[in-house]
Amino acid sequence: MNTIHHLENTEPRLTSLSHGGGCxxxxxxxxxxxxxxxxxxxxxxxxxLIGIETSDDAAVYQINDSQAIVATTDFFMPIVDDPFDFGKIAATNAISDIYAMGGTPLFALALVGMPIKVLSNATIARILEGGAEACRSAGIAIAGGHTIDSVEPIYGLVAIGIIDPKQIKSNAAAKPGDVLILGKPIGVGILSAALKKDLLSPAGYQEMISNTTKLNSAGPDLAKLPGVHALTDVTGFGLAGHMLELARGSHCTAHIDWSQVPLLSQVQELADQDVITGASDRNWQSYGDEISLPMGFTKAQQALLTDPQTSGGLLVSCSPDTVKEVLDIFSRHQFLGARVIGQMGAKEEKSLVISN
Incomplete structure (x- = not known):
């Protein structure tokens, strides 16, 4: 398949300069x-109020009865070759952790490491422009940052937000009986692997960009719902990894109906062809013993379950009578693929149970 690259002919592909891409x-x-x-x-x-205890998405520090600061950082190497797209994806991904706590972004600081003897000033500037565009979409400014000369291209943000302490949604408060809802389809890691191998079509690339540059802006509205008990986003540890964090922190077992998990176009076909990332196997080696898989669950399906997502969707745990409100909020924010994918149950031997 022909993939469109946007770097000048004299420069290497961005993805060729990094040993791994995105999350x-x-x-x-x-x-x-x-x-x-x-x-x-x-x-x-x-x-x-929230530190590192449950591997949550951001730290939260209370400053008065009605305000708390939400702080997070995220950065990575290129997942795509277009410098503007890379910057926009990285910034969108960093801001997502503010939304995943239910917070509203305030401002950001840029984290920039670039091989200045390899990439032109113009290419580096386009990366920063992409990041600035994501911040403009979120209604915030990049108020400063730090730059270094690096062997591999690295870009990301420190993101700062604010929230009412009463509306904080951690990843450790899900309850048995809760319904699990995913805001975006998965498969970004597989599409990025296909891109590096020149197997991704222009349509597949555009779907990947649309998915990874869509801000998880539904977070603050979801946080206002009393029936939303827990909230996180799905990133580098894959759907399984972040579901496990939710289950462990809440002392529950998550039950996922695999047939209901939304997938990006082409990813099932690519996974069946063994176009996957090394990170998906590393993820499985890290936590696979905590997962119960159904008979006949294929290697390709396992790769999708553990596929690292960059700027992935929000994962919501809510009471059954709140499901319609949650889906309405996702729809209002143009997350038209949001879907119920399972439910939380009482703690079992395994923390995550997959069914067909």
Whole structure:
């Protein structure tokens, strides 16, 4: 298939300069856990409402009765070759963690590492322009940042937001009986693998860009619903990894109906052809023993379950009588593919159970 690239002929493809792209760059969950295990933690002040305890999407620090600061950072290497698209995807992905807490973004700081002897100033500027465009769409400014000369291209943001402490939605408050709703289809990692192998069609590329640059702006409205108990977004650890974080933190078991999980176009076909990322296997090695799979679940389906998502969708755990309101909010924010994919149950031996 012919894939359109937007770099000048004299410059290498952005994806050729990085060993991994997008949220697929994340350190595998098991490795990260081992690294952090020996790092001493200072006592948390009472104002720090959410820290690292449940691997939540952002830190939350209360400043008064009605306001708390939401702070997060995210950055990665190129997932696409177009510099503007890369910048826009990376910024959208970083801002998503504010929305995933139910917060409203306030401003951002840019994190920039570029091989300045390899990429032109014009290409680097286009990456920054893409990031600025995502921030404009979110209604915030990039108020500063930091730059370094790096071997691989790296771009992302520190994102700062605000929220009423009473409306915070963590990833650790789901309840048995809750319905699970996913806001975006999955398969971004597989499309990015196809792009690097020149197997992604122009239509597939456009679908990938549309998915990864759509801000998860439904978050603040979802957070206002009392029946929404937990909220997170699906990124580098895949649907399974972030579902496991939700289940573990809430002391529940998540039950997913695989037939209801929305997929981006072409990804099933590509997965069947073994076009997958190395990160999907690393994810499975990290947490696969916590998952119960049905008979006949294929290697391709497992790769989709663990596929690293970049700027993935919001994952909502809500009471059954709140489902319509949640879907209406997603629809109002133009997430027309949002879908019920399962439910939370009482804690079982496995934290995640997949059915067909």
């Amino acid at each position: 697929g760059c994340k350190i595998a969950p098991a490795v990260l856990s081992e690294i952090l295990k020996g790092v001493p933690q200072l006592p948390f002040p009472k104002e720090l």
